[in-house]
Amino acid sequence: MNTIIVNKELCNGCKKCFQACFIDVIKWDAAAKKPIIAYPEECVQCMFCELNCDQGAIKVHPKYESYLFPRESLV
Amino acid sequence: MSERMNTDVLVVGGSIAGLATAITAKEQDPSLDVTVVEKYTSGYSGKANRGAGIMLVLGDHTPEEFAQFYLKHIGLYLNNQTTLLKYASMLNSGAEAIEKWSGKVDKDENGKFRTLKWASKMVGKDETGRPIWDQNVPYPWTLVAIDLDYVREVRKYARKAGVKFVDRVGMVDLLTDGGKVAGMVGYDIDSGEQRVFGAKSVVLACGNQCWRVMPMWSAARGEGVAAAFRAGAKFANCEFGSFYNWTNLDHFESNMGVEYALYNDKGENVGLPLIKEVHPDISADVLVEWYKQTIAGNGPLHYRMHENPLMPVLSSVLGSQAVHNRPYADRFWGYMFFNAFSQETNDHVVPGLVGEFGGLWVDENMATTIPGLFSAGDLCVQGSRAWGATAQPGRHRGSGIGFATFSGRVAGPSAAAYAAGAQALSLSDEQIAAVDKRVTASLKSSGSMKPLEMVAEIQKVMQPLGNSLYRHEDRMKKALARVDELKALLPRLKADDPHQMFGVNECEATLLCAEMFFKASLERKESLGWFLREDYPEQSPDGLQWITVQNKDGEVSVGKERVPLETYPFRP
Numbered sequence: 001m002n003t004i005i006v007n008k009e010l011c012n013g014c015k016k017c018f019q020a021c022f023i024d025v026i027k028w029d030a031a032a033k034k035p036i037i038a039y040p041e042e043c044v045q046c047m048f049c050e051l052n053c054d055q056g057a058i059k060v061h062p063k064y065e066s067y068l069f070p071r072e073s074l075v
Numbered sequence: 076m077s078e079r080m081n082t083d084v085l086v087v088g089g090s091i092a093g094l095a096t097a098i099t100a101k102e103q104d105p106s107l108d109v110t111v112v113e114k115y116t117s118g119y120s121g122k123a124n125r126g127a128g129i130m131l132v133l134g135d136h137t138p139e140e141f142a143q144f145y146l147k148h149i150g151l152y153l154n155n156q157t158t159l160l161k162y163a164s165m166l167n168s169g170a171e172a173i174e175k176w177s178g179k180v181d182k183d184e185n186g187k188f189r190t191l192k193w194a195s196k197m198v199g200k201d202e203t204g205r206p207i208w209d210q211n212v213p214y215p216w217t218l219v220a221i222d223l224d225y226v227r228e229v230r231k232y233a234r235k236a237g238v239k240f241v242d243r244v245g246m247v248d249l250l251t252d253g254g255k256v257a258g259m260v261g262y263d264i265d266s267g268e269q270r271v272f273g274a275k276s277v278v279l280a281c282g283n284q285c286w287r288v289m290p291m292w293s294a295a296r297g298e299g300v301a302a303a304f305r306a307g308a309k310f311a312n313c314e315f316g317s318f319y320n321w322t323n324l325d326h327f328e329s330n331m332g333v334e335y336a337l338y339n340d341k342g343e344n345v346g347l348p349l350i351k352e353v354h355p356d357i358s359a360d361v362l363v364e365w366y367k368q369t370i371a372g373n374g375p376l377h378y379r380m381h382e383n384p385l386m387p388v389l390s391s392v393l394g395s396q397a398v399h400n401r402p403y404a405d406r407f408w409g410y411m412f413f414n415a416f417s418q419e420t421n422d423h424v425v426p427g428l429v430g431e432f433g434g435l436w437v438d439e440n441m442a443t444t445i446p447g448l449f450s451a452g453d454l455c456v457q458g459s460r461a462w463g464a465t466a467q468p469g470r471h472r473g474s475g476i477g478f479a480t481f482s483g484r485v486a487g488p489s490a491a492a493y494a495a496g497a498q499a500l501s502l503s504d505e506q507i508a509a510v511d512k513r514v515t516a517s518l519k520s521s522g523s524m525k526p527l528e529m530v531a532e533i534q535k536v537m538q539p540l541g542n543s544l545y546r547h548e549d550r551m552k553k554a555l556a557r558v559d560e561l562k563a564l565l566p567r568l569k570a571d572d573p574h575q576m577f578g579v580n581e582c583e584a585t586l587l588c589a590e591m592f593f594k595a596s597l598e599r600k601e602s603l604g605w606f607l608r609e610d611y612p613e614q615s616p617d618g619l620q621w622i623t624v625q626n627k628d629g630e631v632s633v634g635k636e637r638v639p640l641e642t643y644p645f646r647p
Contacts, residue, residue: 019116019242022125022294024264024574039574041527044290046125047410051403064326064418068527069288070534071324074425075369075541 002043003061010057017049077269082110083494085274088281089117092452095483097238103491114245118230129218131473136215138163150463156643158439158461169480176232178225181399190217197387220399248510249306252500256447260510267573275494283433283453284588286537301584309436309444310624312457314595316432317543318466326415332385334361339373356470366540378424431467434458441486451482464604517579522567526578547609
């Protein structure tokens with residue numbers, strides 16, 4: 001699965017990564033004011049969390065070989 | 076007791092179609108309460124900000140020129156020409172509307188929208204290094220470019236205009252009263268709490284079904300299709316919901332223009348001979364050729380990207396400031412697209428199912444067949460029948476934002492006018508309890524199957540080209556039988572939290588969509604445009620007909636309606 005890393009020193013709790021995720025991979029820890037990478041196995045590497053983080057505090061490392069795709073069911 | 080909220084106009088879905096709807100509903104009648112409910116976060120959700128960011132406009136061409144070209148080369152007269160002409164006549168003003176709503180549409184030094192036609196040829200560069208284009212191409216439309224943060228900006232505009240927003244609540248079913256829409260039931264995707272909305276009119280703008288195969292389209296999981304079907308709405312052109320892009324198994328991002336440079340393993344160009352004189356976009360015939368070559372043992376198929384004549388346009392428009400000034404889009408394509416393409420280890424190319432299955436029937440005012448229920452965006456593209464015999468994006472790129480903006484600007488005033496003349500209806504506790512029982516069953520299930528395991532099984536039915544594009548009765552019946560087997564497994568799906576509860580609801584919606592797709596496909600016994608059958612290779616002599624789908628006593632019921640060509644301005 002993709003690796004999504006949050007730098008908790010750089011993260012200022014702005015919530016943009018959580019808002020930017022269009023398929024609920026990222027949840028929000030309201031008490032800690034930090035994102036929770038809850039469902040990394042569902043991430044489709046759209047990169048919107050990384051793109052929208054003004055702090056440069058979140059990075060996505062796609063692992064394309066584990067992307068859920070029916071490789072044996074093409075024809 | 077769930078939390079209840081009343082509004083006049085309820086818009087389900089907060090991407091560009093929903094926002095266009097909400098803004099224009101509020102503009103039409105500022106006294107109305109207009110509320111957008113979004114499963115994720117409006118402004119970031121949906122597909123409209125994750126694509127090329129190009130939007131179709133007519134430029135100097137007339138709606139009639141556009142319609143005549145479109146009918147002849149793309150829609151093949153399976154169109155509702157009234158809606159097609161209305162769509163065409165509102166494209167230029169759609170780009171102006173996005174700019175008015177604070178979206179950044181790229182402009183030239185004279186303050187005019189900078190346009191570039193699809194398939195233009197680069198003929199040189201000016202003294203500043205900008206490309207010079209020969210735009211003498213046979214398509215009566217052109218494209219503008221919008222920076223991809225526009226949906227977020229349009230949301231801000233909508234909020235200032237008085238539109239209310241409820242984020243993180245996903246719709247699971249509509250509520251009706253006496254055959255009219257009365258509201259909807261949703262759940263908070265974080266807490267799982269039920270949220271019930273009463274409304275005088277409802278607009279479904281929550282996207283279509285893309286089978287969760289290709290990455291950019293992953294969020295389109297068909298809940299709007301399923302809710303409208305269960306409420307009794309009519310559908311049409313469902314059999315066209317199987318768009319494919321070309322992709323590479325190293326990264327799953329899309330290639331455009333592959334048909335110009337598609338080679339079999341013997342080194343023969345097998346795409347170019349099939350491209351007709353006018354080739355507006357990806358060819359279903361070439362996709363079928365990929366299938367035939369693969370079956371014949373001539374694979375893998377290779378894509379010689381350097382021979383693709385579209386590359387100058389693609390590489391200049393996307394992720395480059397060479398043509399358009401779009402800093403956010405440039406970063407997006409830089410982060411995502413070029414990283415993906417850098418992973419390629421070979422030139423093999425395969426079809427990747429995009430889908431774009433919608434089909435919710437709407438008239439030219441975006442009204443569905445249920446009083447008070449309207450639609451906008453991808454969910455009703457095919458059901459509007461504006462585009463005829465083609466898959467979304469309608470073989471004219473830039474049409475996604477074009478149709479979303481058009482249909483939203485029609486649905487908003489329609490829904491506002493309806494709400495202004497309607498009374499609030501009663502919400503049925505019985506209906507709400509039945510929805511709750513259906514949706515929360517997965518939390519109480521004794522099964523152990525996870526939603527993602529079901530997604531993988533559904534993918535295996537929908538992705539094969541021989542099932543979903545180059546169809547045959549035998550293969551479709553087998554696919555339907557497998558869909559039935561998977562439906563029987565639904566009670567074994569287990570959700571541990573609200574996220575997975577939504578996942579199960581999505582799987583149920585996806586299997587319903589699959590059933591609608593194959594049943595409608597079996598009914599069309601011909602090949603027409605994007606719809607191709609191995610067992611019926613010719614167009615039917617019976618005349619042009621729309622295949623309709625509707626809920627009859629809980630079953631998927633298929634019918635036919637003749638296209639009323641005699642009432643339209645243009646004939647084959």
